[in-house]
Amino acid sequence: MSLPDRFDIAGESRIYERWLDAGCFHAEARRSVRAGGDREPFTIVMPPPNVTAILHLGHGLDNIAQDVLIRWARMSRQETLWVPGTDHAGIATQNVVEKLIAKEGKTRFDLGRDAFVRRTEAFVAETGGTILRQLRAIGVSADWSRTAYTLSPALSRAVREAFVRLHQDGLIYRGHRVIHWCPRCLTSLSDEEAEFHDETGALYHIAYRISGGADRASGTRRALTIATTRPETMLADVALAVNPADERYRDLVGATVVLPILDIEIPIIADEYADPAFGTGVVKITPAHDANDFEVGRRHGLAMPVVIDANGVMAEDASSTGRVPDLVRGDDRVVARRKIVQALQDSGALVTTESHQHAVRHCYRCDTVVEPRLSDQWFVTMAPLAAPALAGLRSGAIRILPQKWEGVYVHWLENIRDWNISRQLWWGHRIPVWYCKECDPPYDVHVSRTDLTACPRCDGPVRQDEDVLDTWFSSWLWPLSTLGWPDEKAEDLRAFYPTDVLVSAPDILFFWITRMIMSGYYFAGRSPYHTVLLHGIARDAEHRKMSKSLGNGVDPIDVVRLYGADALRWTLVSGMGLGSDILLDPNDLEKTFAPGRNFVTKLWNIGRFLLDKAGTAPVTPLRNIDANQLHRSDAWILSRLDAAVAECDDAFGPLRPVTPASGPDPVRWTDAERGSGMRLNDLAESARRFVWSELADWYVEAIKGRVIEGGADGEVARAVLVHVFDAALRLLHPIVPFVTEEIWRQLPTHTEGTFLASAAWPTGDRAAGDRAAGDRAAGDRAARAHEFDLVREAVGAVRQIRSEYAVPPGKHIDAVAVVNGATRDIARVFTEEADLVERLSRTALRVSDAAPQGAAAHAVLSGGTSLVVPLADLVDVDKECARLRGELAALEKQYVALEARLSNEKFVSKAPPDVVDGERRKLAAWSARRQQLRDKVQTLCVS
């Protein structure tokens, strides 16, 4: 059997199907040590994409990072579970469906709640889950049998349980206050959902005429000037506030001013909230339309008239009769602002307008400027939940990579604010609260795990709260609910909770990641994971964030079609530096993804060489090869493999913390472990370098002759090649699973029905052959491996010289290794490896104790041997002399500096002995080289 010329990317889906058929991605709870099995569990819960989402590069990045970890864990013989699923995505999905019915000229209110929810369910049933299918195309190895959905009955049960428990524990309450309101989505938002954007607006200075009590004022002041960015809210002003310590206005406290336009009198009050240093030191108080003013209003028992309605339109209600003039009634707040400013200007009340830079909150789903709105909402008291989450990070039970985010996490938790969890939407989990109309007092609140049809107390009719819960109130339970909580005996919960790693972009650190930690501690007593891995985001060549609106995105499915999933994965993983964003050029997919495709092809071609030239006959296991039969190149590649495995292990770091700890989490990260591992780009680079620069460039080239010739020695080379390549495929499988699986199944060592996806991760152990032969052989092998480095060095030096003197590739020339008594071992290496050197460099190498006469190029090899290539008629003497003189001058300069350093007593006495020794050896080598160069210049250039 042999491989086709190219790896067929169209065959990736067939490989995926084979994995599915074999159940490679399925986890068994009973195999977990926590459930009586014999394997450590390793679990990741996938950040659930919105159920209506289409795969974009952000998902790709996130899931590929997880897949690399999951495949590594699986190969490391962990009972590996990756839980996939989707999020019902309250606002987002509702918005999508609203847009859909808007095309039919309808609003959700035309349909009514039940019909709208049914319509949304139908839409989700029809289009939902597309993204999960797309994830398969990029090789995501999740356990699809456990696919979860936040709005499923099972997860809804968890949501209700969480709400009821928190309520029973007094951590959920109904609050009347000013919250963030999106006038487009018609719902309240949490602090996190109202995002700040810096904007340049205007700061309007408005004069309020002093009307009452002014005669007590000492000055001649007639008016107070305030500054505001939102003049339209002045219609709801109920006071002006000054700081009680502010001398300028002390005598005005208690006086009244006239509110412009409306001509109503409002008091001047004293409150700490007014900052004497800002503006004029006077601030207008609008309790219903500003969160701070609300607090001031509450402190002073002020009225709270509302002049802007839910749609962001100027309107009166019972609280604000007479406060919205015809001028602006029915106008959008933006229009109203213009009109109010004009009216103020006309009446002379507008003192001045200045440009003002400030941060304005926007709805995170639709980007509308949010409106502070007075309303009743359900809140979660967060401080008690935050405490264990903080302690978990501080004790080392949790780590966040990159670690700079740990400070951000701590800061947020230390300043945590209560969480508004009610949303005035129809798509989501209905709040499990029922109000009784008949009870005394009326509207008594009943919170229940089951739907209520009658009041539990008076058996009267009840009405369920109209609102739904924040989407994140279901997703913050994800690691628990997907594993079966609240059933504490659930098999999966016992076997796989706590999970291990949470992978995400940093933008949902507070929305989701931190809240999951809080719910994990609260409901299960343990952090849901020990590692949070935050990767960067995808940006284009100009470093702009990829986004739909900019149209600068890369469609992962396009990339899969054009270059294959492995090429996509390779590019993303190798660009995934810890803490850095990943840059991709959407206008040049070839440039961006060719390196991945090229690497896949390189792997494929090594496979082709192996199968074409080494054949598919059963191969001798490496452990049956006598260590004495190993050539220097064999020993070398085996030691390079060991190094590569060690590097890859370092790149991943430890699977989990194991150091015992006190507190709720039994183990913790040590300081040394805490920042280690999760360097997936290092993994890619280490594996690539091994395969390409060492295995392909040197080992395969070195053994070609032996393998093609066959025989006993050919079989030794073949055994080593198969062993090393097999291990390399294992190291690379987490990154490029498709091509490695396809090659691996054709290796002579492959057993029908086995998969690389569930094969063992290579151990950093010395190769099996050495263990059998003992430490002595291992030592010999290390020495022989080192000798191959001399061969590589000689080949490199000769190539360099040939290139420098433009010796035609086909022309065979000679080289002489000049050795003396001290370098006899090296002489033996060159004598024995002369054929190899000649094949790799097209240059015959012989050993001599004297340099040949005449023009020649020199190279100094480690060990002190000098390599001399007679140039005969190849050299341009003038050019060579110029080069030699340049080299000599550079060397002299460095030599003098080093000599001075070594004659510095402080250096010799204070620097570590090995450093000093190293410098001395270097000086000796330079000395020899200098002499050599001087001799060369003498013989060649003095004419």
Next chain:
RNA sequence: GGGCGAAUAGCUCAGUUGGUUAGAGCGCCUGCCUUACACGCAGGAAGUCGGGGGUUCGAGUCCCUCUUCGCCCACCA
């Protein structure tokens, strides 16, 4: 406004507790269709380690300062 991080080759980044002549990938230049691979092979050029000051025998690495970017948070109306 508060806090955090970054600045090293044209680009993207490594550089462990200060210690050989600062590295890699991509790009660039030169030569090669050498019996797996031109999606390849071999060789090469290229950096005052953001500026300034300090500590030290020795600083890309430690300290101070300035500049420029980035991120998180925040009720200065």
